[in-house]
Amino acid sequence: MHTPHLLSINDLTKSEALEILDTARELSRITDGAIKKLPTLRGRTVVNLFFEDSTRTRLSFEAAAKRLSAEVINFSAKGSSVSKGESLKDTAQTLEAMGAELMIIRHPTSGSAQRLAESGWVKSHIVNAGDGMHEHPTQALLDAYTIRSHFPEHDRDFTGLRIGIVGDILHSRVARSNVLLLTALGARVVLIGPPTLIPVGAYSWPVDISYNLDEEIGTLDAIMMLRVQSERMSDAFFPTEREYARDFGLGTQRLKSLRKSAIIMHPGPMNRGLEISAASADSPQSVILEQVANGVLVRMAVLYLLMGGTSIPTEGVLV
Numbered sequence: 001m002h003t004p005h006l007l008s009i010n011d012l013t014k015s016e017a018l019e020i021l022d023t024a025r026e027l028s029r030i031t032d033g034a035i036k037k038l039p040t041l042r043g044r045t046v047v048n049l050f051f052e053d054s055t056r057t058r059l060s061f062e063a064a065a066k067r068l069s070a071e072v073i074n075f076s077a078k079g080s081s082v083s084k085g086e087s088l089k090d091t092a093q094t095l096e097a098m099g100a101e102l103m104i105i106r107h108p109t110s111g112s113a114q115r116l117a118e119s120g121w122v123k124s125h126i127v128n129a130g131d132g133m134h135e136h137p138t139q140a141l142l143d144a145y146t147i148r149s150h151f152p153e154h155d156r157d158f159t160g161l162r163i164g165i166v167g168d169i170l171h172s173r174v175a176r177s178n179v180l181l182l183t184a185l186g187a188r189v190v191l192i193g194p195p196t197l198i199p200v201g202a203y204s205w206p207v208d209i210s211y212n213l214d215e216e217i218g219t220l221d222a223i224m225m226l227r228v229q230s231e232r233m234s235d236a237f238f239p240t241e242r243e244y245a246r247d248f249g250l251g252t253q254r255l256k257s258l259r260k261s262a263i264i265m266h267p268g269p270m271n272r273g274l275e276i277s278a279a280s281a282d283s284p285q286s287v288i289l290e291q292v293a294n295g296v297l298v299r300m301a302v303l304y305l306l307m308g309g310t311s312i313p314t315e316g317v318l319v
């Protein structure tokens with residue numbers, strides 16, 4: 001990778017994105033058997049710097065770093081000196097003084113990862129683990145990895161695949177990163193949701209836009225249901241939850257319209273019964289837990305490539 005940081009999918013060329021996916025697949029092959037842990041980052045320190053709640057992203061970065069034998073320091077703003085007014089700069093410099101070489105940052109403010117990377121406050125590599133409504137690049141990479149594993153004929157190029165991203169596009173950093181990555185890989189992306197939840201800027205993105213899920217569902221190879229992000233909504237964006245679920249939820253009836261070869265995705269956490277029914281989330285077509293497992297591999301690849309990996313060692317550590 002030519003960049004010291006991963007702040008946005010725009011930081012990557014198509015070949016660099018494929019390099020991450022290929023490295024993740026190679027790491028999967030190596031760590032699939034008796035070898036669970038590689039010595040690659042032994043003696044290196046990675047910090048999880050989380051100013052917003054997370055289950056999947058924080059824990060999978062931690063698991064990824066540990067599988068590469070790195071030391072991991074977990075910082076959560078809740079319960080920290082942030083409540084006493086400590087700034088992002090002072091927090092980051094404090095953690096670097098403890099040995100951090102790479103910081104994984106999640107923050108409610110769009111642009112915060114870029115601010116940390118470009119400020120000169122710290123020398124560490126910076127990985128964006130979700131900044132406000134802006135981007136979540138490793139989520140898009142793990143989503144692309146998951147799609148590729150189900151459509152092996154599209155290993156190097158997603159041309160011919162039609163992928164629907166459904167629901168609360170407006171507040172979704174996952175949607176923004178996925179639009180950038182999936183279209184760069186050649187997929188046709190259709191954003192589907194109520195007009196109130198489609199960002200104005202999306203009309204100039206290289207995507208199709210639809211307000212009618214029933215018209216689109218049978219055309220999709222992958223359907224990515226997005227969480228309704230109530231915590232980011234200060235206004236009413238739809239009349240009632242019942243109407244939202246009826247028009248834009250992947251309910252049990254609508255599930256029948258999906259192609260049998262199509263996969264169901266969700267970045268999590270899910271609002272079961274709102275954007276996705278339990279029957280859809282747990283159906284044989286759902287790859288939601290595969291996305292979680294693939295997240296560890298893709299994040300291993302990102303840490304490995306950013307922290308100077310050249311060739312993956314074939315000898316691991318038996319644990």
Ligand code: CP
Nearest residue numbers: 054055056057267268
């Ligand atoms: N997909 C995702 O970012 O989940 P978490 O908020 O649990 O990390």
